[in-house]
Amino acid sequence: MKKDPTAPRPRGRPRKFDREAALQIAVRMFWRRGFEATGIQDLADAMGLAPPSLYAAFGDKKTLFREAIAAYQAGPGAFARRAAEDGGPAREVIAASLRAAAHAFTDGEHPPGCMVILSTTNHGPGADDLAAWLRTLRTDGTQADWTRRIERDVADGLLPAGTDAAGLARFYMTVLEGMSIQAGDGADRAALEAVATLAMTAWPAQITQSTASPRI
Amino acid sequence: MKKDPTAPRPRGRPRKFDREAALQIAVRMFWRRGFEATGIQDLADAMGLAPPSLYAAFGDKKTLFREAIAAYQAGPGAFARRAAEDGGPAREVIAASLRAAAHAFTDGEHPPGCMVILSTTNHGPGADDLAAWLRTLRTDGTQADWTRRIERDVADGLLPAGTDAAGLARFYMTVLEGMSIQAGDGADRAALEAVATLAMTAWPAQITQSTASPRI
DNA sequence: CTTTTTTCATAGTGACCACTAAATATACCA
DNA sequence: TGGTATATTTAGTGGTCACTATGAAAAAAG
The missing domain is CATH 1.10.10.60 (Homeodomain-like)
Incomplete structure (x- = not known):
């Protein structure tokens, strides 16, 4: 480069x-x-x-x-992509993403919160196209990626059959989006980490590793 | 009137x-x-x-x-205040608020999401005062109210001593803020209700009514 | 050197911004 | 009827918006 x-x-x-x-x-x-x-x-x-x-x-x-x-996205916003790179189970990926977000949103070197989430929440008619593009980055990007990972874990038997993968992914995306606003409102790193930890307690009961069919 | x-x-x-x-x-x-x-x-x-x-x-x-x-706040945004009026335990008040938000954010008669959360997330230097005022409405309004209700439930023995009231209130405010963005991104009522339901599963274990000291 | 290519600084363009001066219209009151 | 108070319409104000025409400056190529 x-x-x-x-x-x-x-x-x-x-x-x-x-x-x-x-x-x-x-x-x-x-x-x-x-x-x-x-x-x-x-x-x-x-x-x-x-x-x-x-x-x-x-x-x-x-x-x-x-x-x-x-x-x-290539720099300060790469935390979610990096957390996803290890390819572990969805729970680990999402928990790591939220932890990384709590850190990135309060690093003091950058504005608080996520640029993709915040930078076109208000816009006039002249910026509708940009707002729509950012919306696809959110929903077809991170959120869709999380949905696929959860579906994979259901297929692998890590999560109960019938788990609402899209709903679960949307919940954690909702938390990430809320954390962006909280960061802008002054929440510090410990506060955001507490939010992330609390959010993870809503994760559905995992099926124990011994009974789950192992991934090839 | x-x-x-x-x-x-x-x-x-x-x-x-x-x-x-x-x-x-x-x-x-x-x-x-x-x-x-x-x-x-x-x-x-x-x-x-x-x-x-x-x-x-x-x-x-x-x-x-x-x-x-x-x-x-007096009209379409009164859902949170109305949910708080019955004066029940914090869990009921917050669950009702999130359910009401899922309904209000997708009623089709109004723009999606909460006006207090969305209408100054982007602003130039000329609107700093308005943004600061709205921030106080969020943090010193709903979020502080929820904190006080949780503290009261802890004092009443409904929730374990040592419960982080401010952190719990911040988590649910984070969810409410995220729901506003999700509504703007096209999430429908059922999706937001699922988010609200999932969020409530993160509530700490309540102390059973029989062992809790009753409120006068 | 001169020519060619690209970037630079100056100084604008018209369109829109929040906001208003001035004149006119419509009500009540004496 | 005339006087007063408020609202309305017209037609702007200066300021800022994104954007650019123009020409000089600075490099490589011939």
Whole structure:
């Protein structure tokens, strides 16, 4: 991902700002204020550039916002994906995600809460498309992934047959979404961890490992 | 609350619109789009008035917003207060609140979710005061009320000594806040009721009525 | 050197924002 | 009927919005 020092330099005048650093500034502003309340002028000022340089580097405001969301998901918002990578049972994955969220939402280095959950909860008609896109990131992303993991555990006999996988996944997504608002309202790390722990006590009775059919 | 027909009519030219109906329109617009994404022009158009009439009747935008929040709390947002009025144990009050929320958030007559939770989650620097006010409505309102009820149940012996009342109240507020986002994302009434039911399974083991000291 | 390519800073564009000055209309009251 | 008080309509105010036309500056290529 680093740039190749042997690569030929581009032809024109080199830009005098760090595009990646400027993108991180956009992430933080959109994260804290949302899409509509963040102005191009605010972004350009914080990045130390004039608006034309911003437009040349990132395109229009919606394009920049989409890239900022992608950068969030690849960086500070990667906690859920990382928690899912070990491929363990759904209960472990979700518990780890909520714990990681409690940590990430209160790390002091970033705005509180999850950018995907918070940054278009309010929007005018001009941002309906962005709001719909973020909604699919929530429901077809994390929540659908959790649903599939729970279904797999039911198939494996780890959870009772008849378990409402979609409902269970929605409950934990609801908790994650609420934790984002709580973080914005000032809840500290211990408070969010307590919320996560309490939420996990709602998990259905697991079938003991001895009676469950092992996964191949 | 109805106007007295024997009261003398006011002196000047009577206004030709229904102030209460106009306020309800403002409630719905602020509820759906939030404070900043709702324009005075949009409000005036929807109410069928010109901006000066709106300013004469309601004052500036922030004042109208505050009145809209008050109207929401007195009307569609009164479900939590109503659920609390019977004065029963905290578990019943909170369970009833979540059930009522699942119903209210999906009644089809109003925007989805809770206005107090949703309408300033994104805001620019110009609305910091409104956002802070709504935060106090959440944390010092419903959440603090639930905390006091849980503390009372602990004192009454209904819940184990050492129960983290503030943490338990925060957990259920987190669920309520998440339900608001889920409602906006399209979760239907049955889905939200399932979330509420699942959340209540996290309630700590109650002490049986026979062993608990009765409330005077 | 000159030419080409890209970025830069200046200085705007029209559209919309919350909000209002001024004139007119409609009520009550003396 | 005239005076007063309030509401209404028209037509704006300055400010900010996202966005850009223009030309100078800075690099590589010839």
